[in-house]
Amino acid sequence: MRQNESLHYLDNAATTLVAPQVADAIYKTMTEHWGNPSSLYGPGQASRRLLDRARAAVAATLGAGAGEVFFTGCGSESNNIAILGAVEPRSAWGKKIVVSGFEHPSVALPMQRLAEKGFEVAFIAPGPDGSLDGEAFLAAVDRHTILAAFMQVNNETGAQVDAAALAQRIKAKNPRTAVHVDGVQAWMRVPVSLAGIDSYTVSGHKIHAPKGVGALYLRRGHNIQPPYLGGGQEKGVGGGQELGVRPGTENLPYAVGLATAASLMHENAARRTPHVAALNARLRAGLERLPEVTLNSPADAVNEVLNLSTNCVRSETMLHFLETKGVYVSSGSACSRGAASHTLGAMGLPPRAIDTALRVSFCGDNTEADVDALLAGLEEGLATLARLQ
Structure with missing residues (x-):
């Protein structure tokens, strides 16, 4: 279903590509x-x-x-x-x-x-x-x-x-x-x-x-x-x-x-379920190399969604930086249109975590290359982008 190998689309909780x-x-x-x-x-x-x-x-x-x-x-x-x-x-x-x-x-x-x-x-x-x-x-x-x-x-x-x-x-x-x-x-x-x-x-x-x-x-x-x-x-x-x-x-x-x-x-569940689980595990393992990052999703969350906070770079800044790398994630629900996350606020997270949150969401067509592109983009962004004071 992938239409462009340079596009790393990881916002499937917002919407998915229509299957041919x-x-x-x-x-x-x-x-x-x-x-x-x-x-x-x-x-x-x-x-x-x-x-x-x-x-x-x-x-x-x-x-x-x-x-x-x-x-x-x-x-x-x-x-x-x-x-x-x-x-x-x-x-x-x-x-x-x-x-x-x-x-x-x-x-x-x-x-x-x-x-x-x-x-x-x-x-x-x-x-x-x-x-x-x-x-x-x-x-x-x-x-x-x-x-x-x-x-x-x-x-x-x-x-x-x-x-x-x-x-x-x-x-x-x-x-x-x-x-x-x-x-x-x-x-x-x-x-x-x-x-x-x-x-x-x-x-x-x-x-x-x-x-x-x-x-x-x-x-x-x-x-x-x-x-x-x-x-x-x-x-x-x-x-x-x-x-x-x-x-x-x-x-x-x-x-x-x-x-x-x-x-x-x-029909694809038998292949898709373990595949998405492996992608989620790969992302979680990669994020452990980034000490600033914390996870906002519980350990037993569905494998399709992982919410994280960089705690140092605003969500919108990081989101648009990742876009220049062909990586697409969101700063929360698509329905919020950039507003502070209602969910993270209800969880009692501190403002810095909410202001720097990103949501990654998988589908069965995502690949390890998508995860690796995201991790590389996050690492570069954390090293180069302006940080919150």
Whole structure:
């Protein structure tokens, strides 16, 4: 999939290159299956059958039923639908929401909006190593808790949560509490179990599908009030699966692209998983030669993400220096657009560590040469760039 051997792209948690097979599948769908899936005539029904196959393929990767998976425009939209949709039907008996304190903006900002509307939102901060304290999270859940939400894999540090285990403990304490999990950085990278989970979000552009497509798992029987109205999928016309969850004509080409990417990731897992683990280990070993550098990711973080601080060169300065070497990393979540990391701040890291943090994120197409180019760039940058006073 690599398009340029001099490009060392290590920001896959922000977005991934679209796989050629995915692009081909999208193009073929656009040109051969142009019918509206909600139309009752032949071309429309052919599109409907292809959409159903794509839905079933995505559902299979989650261990879900096809009728529990709804295509959306992205993970952020899925999070909004799940969170805002779950709160309204439960507000008659409770106003409390429990959420981990290092969430993606598509979770954190809806929580702020709900707090402004009078809901009691309890944010559970991560520990100094970036891991969520499951006991503290569980302790905050009570009989008035209508929603509990947390990430399975943090997008900045790669810290993991045993989502199914925590979800089942929440349900044991309050069966009426809706449990939502942001699985965008976890899907196709770590095992997914939906036990105890009512809603789960995934995104296409993290797994070599294009930007602009995601999916939302909603457990059969899970009651939500979707925040959207209208869009043309009228009741009884084509039986669209997104009916009642997300209005509008289905984006069939991108749904097929998402299913194709997920299938490719599943097929390549046996090769990809140990390969990425070896790259992560190589990077960690190389960073030990740079005494100024400290790691912000916990030891058991996913191998795809490693967050570090140089503690002496500002993130933006180092990021652009690395770019001159053909090495591309980020200073945090792409959604933060250069703002100080919310996650690292929630972990209680000192300002210098936050101001000098970099996030490295791998995919299965990265190589040892990418790691070595990054290490060489960091070493040169630390020796030549202006340092914080």
